[in-house]
Every structure is written in structure tokens, then in C-alpha cells.
Amino acid sequence: MNLAIRDVRHHAGRFALTAFGLGVLLMVVMGMGGIYRGLLNEGTLLIDRIGVDVWVVQRHTRGPFAELSRVPRSLVERVAAVPGVASACEFVTHTIQRDHQGRRLRMAVVGLSWPTDKGERLPLVAGRPLAQNHYEMIVDRKLGLSLGASLPLGKDTYTVVGVTRGMTTWGGDGAVFVTVNDAQAIQFDQPAEAVRLERAARRSRAERQDLGRAQPQLLERSAGPAVNFPALGTPNVSAVSARVAPGAAADAVCATISAWGDVTAMTHARQQDLILSGPIERSGRQLGLFRTLLTAVSAIVMALILYTLTLEKLHDIAMLKLIGAPNRVILGLIMQQAIVLGMLGFGVAYVLGQFAFPNFPRRILLVPMDLLKLAGIVLAISILASGLGIWRALRVSPGEVLSR
Amino acid sequence: MSSAPKDAPAVQAHDLTKIYGSGNTEVVALREATLTIHRGEVAALLGPSGAGKTTLLTVIGLVNPPTAGRLSIAGQPVLDGPDALTNLRTFRRQRLGFVFQQSNLIPFLTACENVQVAMELDGWPRRAARRRAMDQLEYLEVADRADFYPTSLSGGQQQRVAVARALANEPTVVLADEPTAALDSRRGRQVMGLFRKVAHDNGAGVLVVTHDHRALDVFDKTYEMEDGVVRLPADPTTATVAR
Ligand SMILES: Nc1ncnc2c1ncn2[C@@H]1O[C@H](COP(=O)(O)OP(=O)(O)OP(=O)(O)O)[C@@H](O)[C@H]1O
Ligand SMILES: [Mg+2]
Numbered sequence: 001m002n003l004a005i006r007d008v009r010h011h012a013g014r015f016a017l018t019a020f021g022l023g024v025l026l027m028v029v030m031g032m033g034g035i036y037r038g039l040l041n042e043g044t045l046l047i048d049r050i051g052v053d054v055w056v057v058q059r060h061t062r063g064p065f066a067e068l069s070r071v072p073r074s075l076v077e078r079v080a081a082v083p084g085v086a087s088a089c090e091f092v093t094h095t096i097q098r099d100h101q102g103r104r105l106r107m108a109v110v111g112l113s114w115p116t117d118k119g120e121r122l123p124l125v126a127g128r129p130l131a132q133n134h135y136e137m138i139v140d141r142k143l144g145l146s147l148g149a150s151l152p153l154g155k156d157t158y159t160v161v162g163v164t165r166g167m168t169t170w171g172g173d174g175a176v177f178v179t180v181n182d183a184q185a186i187q188f189d190q191p192a193e194a195v196r197l198e199r200a201a202r203r204s205r206a207e208r209q210d211l212g213r214a215q216p217q218l219l220e221r222s223a224g225p226a227v228n229f230p231a232l233g234t235p236n237v238s239a240v241s242a243r244v245a246p247g248a249a250a251d252a253v254c255a256t257i258s259a260w261g262d263v264t265a266m267t268h269a270r271q272q273d274l275i276l277s278g279p280i281e282r283s284g285r286q287l288g289l290f291r292t293l294l295t296a297v298s299a300i301v302m303a304l305i306l307y308t309l310t311l312e313k314l315h316d317i318a319m320l321k322l323i324g325a326p327n328r329v330i331l332g333l334i335m336q337q338a339i340v341l342g343m344l345g346f347g348v349a350y351v352l353g354q355f356a357f358p359n360f361p362r363r364i365l366l367v368p369m370d371l372l373k374l375a376g377i378v379l380a381i382s383i384l385a386s387g388l389g390i391w392r393a394l395r396v397s398p399g400e401v402l403s404r
Numbered sequence: 405m406s407s408a409p410k411d412a413p414a415v416q417a418h419d420l421t422k423i424y425g426s427g428n429t430e431v432v433a434l435r436e437a438t439l440t441i442h443r444g445e446v447a448a449l450l451g452p453s454g455a456g457k458t459t460l461l462t463v464i465g466l467v468n469p470p471t472a473g474r475l476s477i478a479g480q481p482v483l484d485g486p487d488a489l490t491n492l493r494t495f496r497r498q499r500l501g502f503v504f505q506q507s508n509l510i511p512f513l514t515a516c517e518n519v520q521v522a523m524e525l526d527g528w529p530r531r532a533a534r535r536r537a538m539d540q541l542e543y544l545e546v547a548d549r550a551d552f553y554p555t556s557l558s559g560g561q562q563q564r565v566a567v568a569r570a571l572a573n574e575p576t577v578v579l580a581d582e583p584t585a586a587l588d589s590r591r592g593r594q595v596m597g598l599f600r601k602v603a604h605d606n607g608a609g610v611l612v613v614t615h616d617h618r619a620l621d622v623f624d625k626t627y628e629m630e631d632g633v634v635r636l637p638a639d640p641t642t643a644t645v646a647r
Contacts, residue, residue: 001517001524010512010553316510322467323522323569324497398496399467402458402504402581 003320003329004336007313018305019341023348025298027356030349030374032291034357034364036284041365043170043280044272046110051121052241053250054085056257056265064093064238065169065271066278071263075240082256084248089113090237092183095173100151105143106173109153111183111237119162119177127162133179138162140174154189158182170280172362184235199223295377303385306338310389314396321398330393335386342382346375412479414577414609415441415464420473422459422632433459434470435632441577441609446599448620449613451629457613458505460629461579464611465500466492478576497526501570503580508566509554515561516541516550519569526573540568543598545591559586567595571602578602578610589618596622 008015047065055064056071056079063069073090080088092111097104112119112130119129119138127147130136137158139145149160158178167175178186190198202222206212212219221228244250250267257265266274310317317330350371357364422434433456441447451457462468464475466482475483477499482492502508509518519537524530541547544564546557554562563586570578578599584592596619599610612623620626628635 001521001530003513003521006517007512316512319508319510321493322465322496322502323525324493325525326493329525397467399462401508402462402467
């Protein structure tokens, strides 16, 4: 007859409540691990999906995700000419925060290089890729915008034509995909008054110089749009992304481009590494520390629970010893209960997590390997934590039954 | 164990002394207590409260080591000497049966399981243990409460279940501390009858602490105890019972 099961059965209500409490605690531990995994996953998911082999960014920067980077648009053509590069695109990204219908939307605007990239490779859950090079956008599900919704950004209004899943930055912001031109329009949007003042300033600067006086046409142009004015550069892009031709090595391409004095080139793996070791690493360490602390707290709580359970049973244990139960039976009684409690707690944590985690603001990713590891740790804790109770139980003398 | 002679007394205690505490708080609970209970014999132990009766039972029951003295159970020295037992718990399980003053059932087991557990610990298969446990409970008229937990049994019912458990393993020595205190006189006699039966059928020695001198006639001999000293009066009917 299994004494542990009999005891649990007799105190089913209280045992269930204890397992539930432990389960909630373990759910937090589980969640902590899940947040870390989610962070790693979110952080690299976007750049993985964009599917780029080589990133070319502003010299000495770690852009375009880990820090700000600016390169001229013409860099695209230079990169495209490097042997081994199959295609090169401009890449624009920046984070904006807007209020929309009373909600605060934080979004990472990512420019797709029309017409080579219309967003066909994005994981769409609804809608379609971009079909025109203006005023359409694909948004992540996380932003809560539905198909057909319209959102004013800069001077234009954009319509949601597609919805993706899981496309978020390491900061947890949902991505918005528009064409590169649109992304720049959003990024460099200036109010009419600012544009007017800028043009007036340009004109008065030109008037003070010989060149302006000698070439009236130039003077006239400087008061117009910047594109008509060859002396002004076109707006910058964040980076240039390149895909290498089949058979070519990304490392070799990187080495070639790195020899140029004005930019830095890095492979996809290096970019991934930069994101993981930069912004995410510290959050990860913080989470890891908390998880360790919480695991230790769970261990202590479990030891105390098991110790109290044993204390309550001391009289019964003395009685069992009196009628001749060997230590093995008593050890089994306590340890089996500990394991049942630990595993029940783990089960409760998992089931609760299935309901709770999807409602968390950041992604919580439960990896089977992590779950298995946690289960192992809980099992080990159960066994270790029952040690205190076992130590007490083995010391009780059968005579204590009588001297009560 | 095989070296013990078959006809050796069930219990042979010689000059057992037990001193609790030390210095100011020293209590001498047993003073050179000597007694013999033969196989097949049912003995009573009388005495006022605090005389040391429970102490004597726990010493004989191998749960309370005496300060001095010698003790043999079924002819086997159990405290010292070359034959001293090392595993007292196994010995208790196989040879001793206990019924004590207070409730001594395991609260998370049903009445039947309480009896069963003693047998299963001794290696009985579950089915057989259950059947025999039910027989015992039947005999003690608590079979209808077999699946109740101790807390929902009356004091007398609990006591009878405890008796059933003590006798389940057919012990050589039965130690009972006021087993009939919670019972009416008919059931009290029934329990005594059961002790007689175990003594007669299994050749067990039974030692019963009692305050009930109406039932003294069922005992083969009566020990009296006072202040830790055990005496054997010549005539049991003259025994004085202090309340
Ligand atoms: N664990 C102990 N520590 C110290 N003194 C004890 C202990 N157990 C018993 N005593 C003392 O030993 C003496 C004998 O106690 P015991 O319990 O054997 O008496 P008893 O004859 O069984 O009494 P009762 O009829 O009331 O049950 C008492 O004076 C008691 O206070
Ligand atoms: Mg007593």
C-alpha cells in the first residue's frame, strides 16, 4: 500500500492548494525563461526574415539595428558592382511612436526596396504584399491594426494591405513595412513652414555668393524642392543590404567592401551577434539572475512546505516506526510526496502559462529544452528539499507516540 | 533468533531501571522492576497514576531504552550481550503488538488500511492482508466501519481497530495500555477474550495495564506497581486498585 498516495488523498484539498501555489511560483520562473527566449527570438526574427547576407553601414557604427547609421543612397550602386554580390537594396529603418484612435502605437518602420522587394517573403497571416510603391503598408499583428485600416503618417495616409505575425524588433515594437521612399518620407517629414524657411535660407545664402549672382537659374532653383538642386545630396538611407550570388562567400564580399574608407560591412551572422550581444545581452543577464533567484526561492519555499508537511506527520511517522516500518518506508513517504508535489506544481505552472503567457505584453517563448531542464531542476529541488523533512523524520523516536 | 529455546518465557525482565532527566528534574520511573510472562499467559499490571506502568510497557516494547537492567523476549536478550538485537524495528514488527492509551491509529489510513499496513510491512501480499484485516475487524464488530477514517470513528471503535492491528501479525508479546478504557464492559470483555485467544492459540504473552478490577478474573496473574516498583501479590483477588 502506498502511504504517500494515501496521505495525499486524505488531505487532497490542502495538497491541491499547495501544489497550485507552488505552480504559480514555478510559472513565474518558467515565464522568466520564456521572456529571455522571446527576446532572443524577437531580436533576430526581423533580420532573419529580411534575409540579407551582407549589411553595409556607416563606418564604425554597429547599425542599423543596434545603433543609428546613415549612408548615402548611391552606395547601393557601388555595392551592387562588387564581385559576388547578386543584388543590393537600400534599407531604411527607424522607430516612431504615434497615437492612433486613443492607443499608443510604437512601430519600427522598415523600408522595402520597391520594386525588387514587395514583401512577398514576409510571414503574412492576412492580406497581400505591397502592390503599389506608395501609400500601402504591411503591419505586424501585434500593432492591432486590421486590414483596410488607414493611418496618417507624415503628410500621407497609408492603408493596411497585409498583416504579418511575429515581426517585432528586440525592443518589442511591431514592424511596419512600406517602400523605401515612403519610409524616408515618414522619416524626413517636415511641416510646410519648416520647408519654406529652409528654402528661404538657402536662397539668401546663394544671394550672398558670387555663384548665386552669376547664375540666376541656380538662385531660382535653390528656392525650389531639394531634388532639383544638384548641390544638395539625396536623403540618406540607414544601410545597404546585399545578397551574395550563389557560390560566392559573404566573408569575401565583406572583406572587399571593408577596404573602402567610408563604410563598414558585416555578415548576417555578425549582425545577429551584434544585436544579441548588445541590447539584448544585458536584459538577458538580468532575467537570468532573477530566474536563478526565483528558483532558489522556490527551492526554499518547497523545503519549508515539505518540512511542515513532515512535522504534521511526526506522530504518524513515530507510529509507523512503532509498528516496525523500516526507514525505507518513511523515506519513501516523504520523498514520493515531494516529487508528486513538485511535478504537480510544474504541471500547474505549464497549464496556467498556456493561458497567461499569450496575454503578456512581450513575447514569451517556451522552448521544449528549457521546459525539460526546468522539470529536471524541479525534480532535483523536490528531492533535495525533502531532505530537511527526512532528516527530522528519521530522528523521531517511536516512543514519542506514547509520551503525548 | 533460532537459538532461542521454544519454551522460553515470552517476556523476562530483570532489574529494569529507568531514570528520566537528571539533577533537579530527575524522575525514577522504574526501580529494579522484575517480571516474567510465560507463553500463553495473560498478565495484568495495576497501579496508581504515575506509578510507571506506561514506562514499563515502553521499555519492554523496545521503544524506550532502560537506564539499567536485562530484558529477554522469547528467550532472546534484546538489550545487551552477544545476542542483542541490532534491528529493533524488524523485531517489533514481527514479535510485538501494541495497544496504547491514546488514539494510535494513522489518521490518513482507513480502519481497514490501518490493520493492513502492519501486515503489508511484514511482507503479506495485499489481498491476503486485506482479507485477514477484514476478518479481524469482523470479529471485533467494526467491519461496517472498515472504510472510515479514524476521525469518524468513536473512541471505542478506534480502540478495537487498534487491537485488530496489534494482533494482525500474530505477535509473541502483546503490550496493552488500558485497552478497555474507552469500551463498554461487554466489548471490554470481548477484547480481553481476544487476548486470551491469542495467548492460547499462538502461545503469546500478554501484558495489560488496567484500572478495571471487575475484570481481574480473566488474568492468569496480576502485577502491582507503585512508585516504579513491581510486586507480585500472592492472591490476585486481594489486589488493590488505586484510581
Ligand atoms: N518522557 C518523560 N520524561 C520525564 N519524566 C517522565 C517521562 N515519561 C514519564 N515520566 C514520569 O515517569 C513517571 C511514570 O510515568 P508513567 O507514564 O509510566 O506512569 P503511568 O503509571 O503510566 O501513569 P498513568 O496511569 O497516569 O498512565 C511519572 O512520574 C512521569 O511524570
Ligand atoms: Mg500510563
